[in-house]
Amino acid sequence: MAGKRAELLNDTQVKACLRWCGERRRYPHRDRVVVLLSVRAGLRAVEIAKLRRAHVMDDGGGIADVIDLRGKLRLSKKGTDRVIPMHADLRAHVIELFRIVPGGPDDPLILSERAMRPNPDDPEDRRLVCMAANSIVLMFGQMYGELGLSGFSSHSGRRTFITQVADRITEAGGSLRDVQQLAGHTSLNTTQSYVDGSDEAKRRVMKLL
Template identity: 30%
Template sequence: MTLMLSPAVRDALESWLKHEKALNSATENTLKAYRTDVLGFLSFLNQHFGEQSGLAPLARVGVTDMRAWMAHERGRGVAARSLARSLSAVKSFYRWLSAREGFEPTAVLSTRAPKFHKKLPRPLAEDAARAMIETVELQSQKGWVAARDVAVVTLLYGCGLRISEALGLTGKDAPLPDVLRIVGKGGKERLVPVLNAARDAVGRYTDLCPFDLDSDAPLFRGVRGGALNPRLISGVMESARMQLGLPATATPHAMRHSFATHLLSAGGDLRAIQELLGHSSLSTTQAYTAVDTARLMEVYEKAHPKA
């Protein structure tokens, strides 16, 4: 069945996608996924309402309509994770559309996503992690931007920082000390040793950065001098991993994941890795490092021998 969209809806969809690209730095892959998800929803509404999807039918979508859509998707075998992603795209579109058109979007925005177990990102092999850092440097023709991207990715892999933690560093953190004091989730502080490679990468960036890195201002800057948007690092890594032939799981968070996994594989103490990552419980670290139970027990027993 051909999807019939009114010119007004087509215009709205394209305008929203442009908005996501311009203001939220959405990548082409992300925009493609958004388009597919929202078009799938609109296709359902065509059949559900028995009429062309215009702005008026979109504005009157209610709770029962949303339930019917989700039931339809599950009925045709869509996994909970994929449905949650589609719902997120639909909500984003409706949030923007309702503000533009002036209708109440509560029925859509209040729809709960199906529950699913989040998969942890797969770690990169050690040589792949090094190749990622080297290839990230090739993504920009501006020397200081290339140095900036290398510095950020090196902090993710070399210090196990979250992207938000790396981009939360300020001018007073440079040059990097031997130990960084990081404020993580929930305001929890932890101390993270800084490798020479990370210190050198950040030092090269600060030497080349054309902006004044005031002590209270963000350390990592965008090309216009504002705080660096994490989506830009995701985009750079996306380009690099495609050049390297790495899977889509090679994300900024996967670099932190690789940091933990490689430390554990090298015989690192599980409790120490827990502290470095800023996890509140050991069980979180066990799941995060994605190693087999036998290996975890071996490390655990060495650290806590039985009497």
């Protein structure tokens, strides 16, 4: 992102964000999924807004263990194919969202306020009405403001995800290329901009040579 980089979230702050959804929001089950799609899947606000239930469903109609953004499920023509394994916390909250708010594969995963309280006399009222990307950005801004977290934005979750994956990918036997694919970056240089060097890591690697 241009200008000053968004602050990174630690685990305590992520828990505070999830509590905020439960204490301050009308639809906490929906908004917790929004938070976790950002911080545990690295999705941008515009990508979260575009998600359909099909992106997280398996062939049998159940909840998959990945977010599938390939082929016809790709979120934009200029985007890259990617498959993001679902973090256990995110998957559990998606299952809860499906339980509370029924819907089909073509329905948005994150529904608008109006769609969350549809007109009972109009069964089509909920169909294809997603929460707008700008509304998601505003939700993050309100959340961080009320939690007293300065320097955080809707990009903080994505930056936290990419940074944490980059820090730990070698422990899992992967490489920076895997981080690039999870982030959906077209250029490895973009991925590298998320990664800070570590003098301690450099000292440790010399002992391994």
